[in-house]
Amino acid sequence: xxxxxxxxxANQVSDQVLLYLxxxxxxxxxxxxxxxxxxxxxxxxxxxxxxxxxxxELLLEDDLxxxxxxxxxxxTKDGIELVETWSxxxxxxxxxxLMIAPASDRIVSLSHNSQPYxxxxxxxxxxxxxxxxxxxxxxxxxxxxxxxVAVKTIQTVMSQETVTESIFxxxxxxxxxxxxxxxxxxxxxxxxxxxxxxxxxxxxx
Numbered sequence: 344x345x346x347x348x349x350x351x352x353a354n355q356v357s358d359q360v361l362l363y364l365x366x367x368x369x370x371x372x373x374x375x376x377x378x379x380x381x382x383x384x385x386x387x388x389x390x391x392x393x394x395x396x397x398x399x400e401l402l403l404e405d406d407l408x409x410x411x412x413x414x415x416x417x418x419t420k421d422g423i424e425l426v427e428t429w430s431x432x433x434x435x436x437x438x439x440x441l442m443i444a445p446a447s448d449r450i451v452s453l454s455h456n457s458q459p460y461x462x463x464x465x466x467x468x469x470x471x472x473x474x475x476x477x478x479x480x481x482x483x484x485x486x487x488x489x490x491x492v493a494v495k496t497i498q499t500v501m502s503q504e505t506v507t508e509s510i511f512x513x514x515x516x517x518x519x520x521x522x523x524x525x526x527x528x529x530x531x532x533x534x535x536x537x538x539x540x541x542x543x544x545x546x547x548x
Contacts, residue, residue: 356398358437364418380414466538
């Protein structure tokens with residue numbers, strides 16, 4: 344009975360992980376199509392680490408994700424194809440738990456030649472450089488690198504011509520706030536606040 348319950352929860356978490364990777368990376372044409380497992384586990388609020396690890400093991404066994412030696416997760420072609428064959432019920436269940444807006448979410452065009460887009464990218468670059476150049480952050484070298492990679496991931500997402508509105512609210516903004524929490528620095532907080540304002544301005548165009 345307990346084993347069945349654990350298996351059921353692990354399968355639910357597996358769908359959350361797979362849907363997250365699909366929503367963020369499936370349409371991105373870039374070499375930077377992965378996220379650190381520890382970071383994703385933290386972003387899936389309320390998911391115990393043991394269930395997250397078990398879910399990743401299940402997905403790996405089925406060749407739906409790939410995990411590097413440094414624990415970076417990426418979705419495979421088989422993973423993308425599986426999500427695209429999910430029933431509406433399965434998608435909605437995973438989507439509800441993940442708190443990502445449905446597929447019918449509004450599409451936002453990113454005009455790469457516009458000033459708001461330039462402002463958003465500039466603000467993100469200031470966050471990156473602010474973290475990179477600051478040597479007195481109260482975090483380890485590995486955590487600092489994770490924050491830098493997180494900013495680069497956001498920049499990669501922003502390089503697309505279109506994104507869904509939910510990407511702003513459920514991925515970019517939470518990730519920036521997560522970076523701010525990790526760095527716990529007033530200067531970085533101010534840079535991230537400016538970046539959030541600039542990024543959200545794009546979602547209203």
